[in-house]
Amino acid sequence: MGKIQHFKRSEDSKPFDKLFVSYPPTLNELKFAILTSGNGVGIEVFQFIDPPCKSRDEVFEFTRPGVFHICVTNQNPDELLARVVSRGGRQVGDWMQYSIFGLDGHKGIYTQDPWGNVVEIMSISQERVASSGNALMTAAETFGTKL
Structure with a gap:
């Protein structure tokens, strides 16, 4: 270790x-x-x-069984994304803006390493996003569910 x-x-x-x-x-x-x-x-x-x-046949295999992705927290997600890309990885999709959950200035992005593994980069811990009351309410409203 x-x-x-x-x-x-x-x-x-x-x-x-x-x-x-x-x-x-x-x-x-x-x-x-x-x-x-x-x-x-x-x-x-x-x-x-x-x-x-x-290499994987499909570029973004989100439907495959098993572990879909891992997530890391980094205070400078733009910088980490640039490092991933400079080393043969790639950006997947667009930035997720956590300000919709009341977490202004925080965001996340999916990336893939050169071998196709999906790694999410978040500027804030998952615990903080998940425990945000606004996050739960906004998700419920977005998907038409009442809490």
């Missing part, structure tokens, strides 16, 4: 024999990192190098 691990079967087969036993023997090289939070939730992020990752 706190470090990206890089494993090459040609240099050391032990991790492949002990840790990566669920993967076929064609897996020869990968990088991975573990992200954890204080409440025990963890996300493992893998980059498969040999064999390499394959």
